[in-house]
Amino acid sequence: MQRLAVIGLGLIGGSLARALRAAGAVAHISGYDPDPSRRDDAQRLCVIDRVCDTPAAAVRDADLVVLSVPVLQTADALVACLPACKLDVVITDVGSTKTSVLEDVKRVCGQLPPWFVAGHPIAGTEKSGIAHSQAELFRRHRVILTPHANQDAAAQSLVTRIWQAAGARVVEMDAHRHDAIFAATSHLPHVLAYSFVDMLARLDDSDEIFRNAGGGFRDFSRIASSSPQMWHDIVRANAHSVGELLDRQIGELQQIRAMLRESRWDELKALFERARSARERYLAQIE
Incomplete structure (x- = not known):
């Protein structure tokens, strides 16, 4: 994978960026967060190669977009990103609820698109923000993917590989x-x-x-x-x-x-x- 975009520069998004950089699994990482202080932290800590002022700027030319936002903001984040995404983009999320995320994606897109892969890493701490991110956060932890009826196998395989590169064990489960x-x-x-x-x-x-x-x-x-x-x-x-x-x-x-x-x-x-x-x-x- 050449280009990764992380939307939401918190603990999970920042830790995934660190893990993939440490594993040499991605050539370039761009990122966006609505909080200017988190954007500043991402730049200062060199977690992200290019910190952007808009979601559209962050996802342009990205092969994979990771929505690392609160679950109720999934739809808004998707709406902000889609117009600037490549036609062959793969988009995934890290939300702790999966039924609501899939419903929001379906509402935005009219159907569940093959390129969207719903995911949930079972890792974290009580700390928040990219300043607390760590490359080892996902090592030996589970990541659950909840494939849907329209799921593209290649998109799911890409998301599986990036989590494996971060040290996680990937399993599948029904969203409900x-x-x-x-x-x-x-x-x-x-x-x-x-x-x-x-x-x-x-x-x-x-x-x-x-x-x-x-x-x-x-x-x-x-x-x-x-x-x-x-x-x-x-x-x-x-x-x-x-x-x-x-x-x-x-x-x-x-x-x-x-x-x-x-x-x-x-x-x-x-x-x-x-x-x-x-x-x-x-x-x-x-x-």
């Missing part, structure tokens, strides 16, 4: 199944972390609580330091799946509240043991 799984493993946990920290912050003695918080609080609340705008968009785009799981979680918490009220300590311990065993099985699978 993807959204259900990540509502459970990513989207709902962020909702719970944000809600928990916000609840504590509104207590009268919140300052004293935070001063005395230990490692458990830091571990549980870490993802509440993530970008509020990004996670607002993700939860909004996947509201149905997140809402269903949130109802189940509320039911579980109500059961725990009843155990406390009725001194059902054996049941509470059994719940803790089941959860611990489930997490140990999960850790064994990924090691």
Whole structure:
């Protein structure tokens, strides 16, 4: 691949640019971000060869365009890029929801175009912005592609190869199944972390609580330091799946509240043991 364009110079877009440059997988990288400070960072850190003032300027002559924008901005980014793209361009995204992205692309294009490949790298940190990007971010992590009925095999192969060059393992999944799984493993946990920290912050003695918080609080609340705008968009785009799981979680918490009220300590311990065993099985699978 000769020319890559990255639209959205955040953690993911910047890390992909760094990874592909380190792997020698691309000859030239252009980029755009609506935030002037991120454009300045990309230029200063030499992550991008050519930082542009408009999306159209960034994608001109690009072989591959990566939309690394909040999921609710996918349609606007596509509209801004398409008029300047080459006829044989391949466009992909990195959004954490896939059904909403495919619906937005279909709405913009009238149908799902063969050259659009929906993708989601399962990697990141609670930090945002290209200043926190790192070439090793995707190494040994999964990237999920959700092919659609009109998918061009060559376009999907190109996107697969660039993620493999970045060190990732690429798998395929149905878009609806993807959204259900990540509502459970990513989207709902962020909702719970944000809600928990916000609840504590509104207590009268919140300052004293935070001063005395230990490692458990830091571990549980870490993802509440993530970008509020990004996670607002993700939860909004996947509201149905997140809402269903949130109802189940509320039911579980109500059961725990009843155990406390009725001194059902054996049941509470059994719940803790089941959860611990489930997490140990999960850790064994990924090691």
